[in-house]
Amino acid sequence: MTDSMIMLRRNFKQTLRNPTAVFNAVLFPIVLMLMFVYVLGGAFDVGNVKYIDYATPGLVLMAISYGLSATALAVSTDMTKGIINRFRVMGISRGAVLNGHVVATMLRSLVAIAAVIGVAFLIGFRPSASALDWLGVVGVVALIGFATSWLTVAMGLAAKTTESAGLATVPLILLPFLSSAIVPADTMGPGVRQFAEYQPFTPIIETLRGLLNGTPSAGNAIAAIAWCVGIGLVGYVWARTKFSKRV
Amino acid sequence: MRTSAIAVSGLRKAYGDKVVLDGVDLDVRTGTVFSLLGPNGAGKTTTVNVLTTLMKADGGTARVAGHDVATETRAVREVIGVTGQFAAVDELLTGQENLQLMADLKRVGAGEGKRVVAELLARFDLTESAQKLVSTYSGGMRRKLDLAMTLVGNPRIIFLDEPTTGLDPRSRRTMWTIIRELVADGVTIFLTTQYLEEADQLADRIAVLDQGRVVAQGTPDELKRQIPGSHVRFRFADVPELDAAARVFAESTRDDETLTLRVPSDGGTKSVRALLEKLDEYSIDAEEFSVHTPDLDDVFLSLTGHASAEVPVT
Numbered sequence: 001m002t003d004s005m006i007m008l009r010r011n012f013k014q015t016l017r018n019p020t021a022v023f024n025a026v027l028f029p030i031v032l033m034l035m036f037v038y039v040l041g042g043a044f045d046v047g048n049v050k051y052i053d054y055a056t057p058g059l060v061l062m063a064i065s066y067g068l069s070a071t072a073l074a075v076s077t078d079m080t081k082g083i084i085n086r087f088r089v090m091g092i093s094r095g096a097v098l099n100g101h102v103v104a105t106m107l108r109s110l111v112a113i114a115a116v117i118g119v120a121f122l123i124g125f126r127p128s129a130s131a132l133d134w135l136g137v138v139g140v141v142a143l144i145g146f147a148t149s150w151l152t153v154a155m156g157l158a159a160k161t162t163e164s165a166g167l168a169t170v171p172l173i174l175l176p177f178l179s180s181a182i183v184p185a186d187t188m189g190p191g192v193r194q195f196a197e198y199q200p201f202t203p204i205i206e207t208l209r210g211l212l213n214g215t216p217s218a219g220n221a222i223a224a225i226a227w228c229v230g231i232g233l234v235g236y237v238w239a240r241t242k243f244s245k246r247v
Numbered sequence: 248m249r250t251s252a253i254a255v256s257g258l259r260k261a262y263g264d265k266v267v268l269d270g271v272d273l274d275v276r277t278g279t280v281f282s283l284l285g286p287n288g289a290g291k292t293t294t295v296n297v298l299t300t301l302m303k304a305d306g307g308t309a310r311v312a313g314h315d316v317a318t319e320t321r322a323v324r325e326v327i328g329v330t331g332q333f334a335a336v337d338e339l340l341t342g343q344e345n346l347q348l349m350a351d352l353k354r355v356g357a358g359e360g361k362r363v364v365a366e367l368l369a370r371f372d373l374t375e376s377a378q379k380l381v382s383t384y385s386g387g388m389r390r391k392l393d394l395a396m397t398l399v400g401n402p403r404i405i406f407l408d409e410p411t412t413g414l415d416p417r418s419r420r421t422m423w424t425i426i427r428e429l430v431a432d433g434v435t436i437f438l439t440t441q442y443l444e445e446a447d448q449l450a451d452r453i454a455v456l457d458q459g460r461v462v463a464q465g466t467p468d469e470l471k472r473q474i475p476g477s478h479v480r481f482r483f484a485d486v487p488e489l490d491a492a493a494r495v496f497a498e499s500t501r502d503d504e505t506l507t508l509r510v511p512s513d514g515g516t517k518s519v520r521a522l523l524e525k526l527d528e529y530s531i532d533a534e535e536f537s538v539h540t541p542d543l544d545d546v547f548l549s550l551t552g553h554a555s556a557e558v559p560v561t
Contacts, residue, residue: 006351014339017380082335086396089299090352091324 003093007100014074015108025067026112030119033059036182037123044183049213053127056120057208058181061201063112064145065176068152069169071105075156076165098153098239105149106142113141127212136211140221143228144204148172150235157242175201200227252277252404252435253298257307260293260459267293269459270307275452280426280436282450284443284546290459291439292332295408298437299329312404328402332409334389335396338382342373342392345381346399353400367395371425387418394425404435411445423448443546447471455550462550473549477540479512479522481533492531496522514538 015021033055041051078084078097087097117125129137152169159165178196179185185196196202203223210216253275260268267290275281283291296302298309300320308315314322336345346367350360368374371391376384381392390410397405407426411419426449430436440446446453447467455463455470463470483489483506492508493501499510512518519538526533 003352006348009351010337010340010348013344014337017339077338081338082331082333083337085301085331086329086335087352088301089324089327089329090349091321092352 003096004099004103007092007096008103011074011100011104012107015070015104018070021067021070021108024070025063025108026115028066029059029063029112029116032062033116033119034123040182045187046184050124050126052120052123052125053213054209055182056117056125056127057212058176058179058205059116059120060113060141060208061144061181061205062173062176063116064109064141064148065169065172067105067108067112068148068172069166070108071101071149071152072156072159072165072169073162075101075153076159076162079157080162094243095240098243101153101156102146102149105152106145109145109149110141128214129212130214133211133214133216136216137208140204140207140211140224140228143225143232147228147230147232147235150232150239152235154235154238154242157239175199176205179205181205200224200231203227250276251310251313252279253281253309253311253437255294255298255307255309258294258297258304258309259306260290260297260302260304267459268297268304268307271456271459271461273454273461273464275435275437277435278430278433279451280430280438280449282446282453283437283439283456284441284446284453285439285456286441289456291456292408294456295329295331295406295437295439299327299406300324326402327404327406328397328400329406330390330394330397330408330410332412334386334393336381336384336389336392339380341378341380342384342388343368343377345392345396349396349399355400363399367398371395372421387414387421390414390418390422391425394422398429402434404437405429407436407438409439409441412441419445443541455546457550463546470546471541476511477514477538478509479514479519480537480539481508481510481526482506482535483508484532484534488531488533491529492526492533495525495529495531512538514540 036055036059037052041055044051046054075098078101084097152172155168156165159168176182178192179199179201180196181201185193185202188196203220204227206220207216207224210220251274253273255271255273258268258271259266271290271294273281273283273294283294285291293302297304298311298316300316300323303317308317310316311323312326314326316323337348340348343364346364347360350363355363365374368377371394373388373392373395376388381389384392394407394410410426411422414422423445426436426438436449438446438449450467453463453465453467453470454461463473465473481492483492486503486506489501489503489506489508493499496508496510499508501508510522512522523536
């Protein structure tokens with residue numbers, strides 16, 4: 001078994017032991033979904049679609065971003081408590097600790113997303129996506145999950161204390177609200193609308209929405225993939241630099 | 248022939264213009280306990296970090312088990328175990344899972360790993376709490392688990408950085424017992440401590456570190472001979488009483504200003520009783536008496552000419 005696999009197993013156990021992480025990552029997006037669909041959604045004008053069909057792609061992204069703070073916290077805890085020194089003295093391969101966190105985060109996100117989509121189906125979500133479209137959805141979700149995981153690991157490494165590490169991911173939680181996740185961007189006020197149109201989560205959500213409705217748009221998809229690759233690259237390089245500096 | 252487990256010569260390290268290690272020379276024989284004694288900020292942890300490959304020195308050489316710590320990092324890491332100042336345990340795992348993690352990372356093998364983990368849990372008296380999350384452990388239990396984790400894979404040279412700082416007296420005794428058992432198995436131990444008593448109890452050799460320099464080195468007995476012994480201090484009401492007492496105790500030292508007399512004594516009940524009886528015999532009354540045993544402060548005062556608490560920040 002490789003060091004990365006051993007670390008992944010460790011991170012996975014940690015997740016199971018930490019009810020807050022599980023709640024934040026899996027249950028909270030579902031709570032949000034129920035709230036938007038049953039309480040607020042009726043008041044939103046999203047055009048000619050059912051609100052649940054409109055909102056699910058955005059909630060899928062939220063399921064990813066809500067799970068991130070646990071990762072930033074876990075990475076920061078590893079770095080600030082003595083355990084990282086123990087791993088170093090044991091000659092654990094350099095990236096193994098980080099790989100473990102990234103893969104554990106992605107797995108947790110996938111569980112959360114599956115739960116969100118499952119509940120969405122229960123309350124009336126009826127996408128018209130083909131099998132190929134679904135494959136696209138999985139691809140986009142995996143890509144953004146991978147990219148944000150590395151970015152979060154980097155933020156966890158950069159944080160001086162575990163408290164600030166937990167806070168560092170707040171922007172990633174807020175971004176979906178300022179995107180087309182809940183309501184279409186063109187219904188927003190000036191300024192916010194431009195922000196929503198040009199921030200990374202909007203093209204990603206629009207790509208998911210297109211795939212799920214069976215009408216993917218190439219423009220959005222290209223922008224989405226470009227953002228994911230960009231975020232992932234920045235996160236990866238940042239994380240590796242911070243890691244070598246800290247240990 | 249190689250009898251040095253750790254050989255350090257001219258080790259230097261500075262952070263910016265703050266010199267932390269200023270030419271440290273050490274030699275630790277295989278199978279012995281070596282204690283680096285010094286106050287906070289003396290450079291103990293920095294020394295451990297350099298010797299355990301966690302930090303690069305600016306100058307000098309250090310060999311652990313014959314391997315250069317700077318160039319043969321991997322070989323050094325294979326033979327050492329380190330228990331740092333802060334328990335390096337995973338709080339979200341149970342005690343058993345922490346040990347199993349170490350066994351996995353050291354590739355001990357599934358069956359053998361289980362056996363090693365169970366053995367260590369029993370040895371450190373942690374079997375009962377093995378299935379509990381470490382976040383519920385007391386400070387003493389964490390330290391024990393930390394040391395147990397270090398022992399997975401049978402390292403031949405173990406570094407312990409202030410292993411008992413912050414522990415209650417009972418946990419400290421337990422730790423001492425465990426350390427003695429390790430040495431009995433032939434393990435070499437490099438121990439840092441702020442407590443003279445701890446170094447005295449455990450170490451074959453002690454080096455006193457002060458402001459990044461070794462100011463004294465030797466066996467505990469050799470060191471203690473260099474520092475003032477324990478003594479009983481009497482305080483008297485007036486000078487005539489002090490005069491009388493000073494005549495009775497020939498080898499005492501008097502301080503007229505505070506009206507006190509220092510009489511060398513091991514501080515045991517027998518010798519203290521003898522002193523008191525002697526005072527009684529000559530009808531001398533002391534206002535107050537106290538027993539003093541040398542501590543780290545005395546060591547520092549006598550070896551460096553300044554008290555440990557007054558170590559200036561350079």
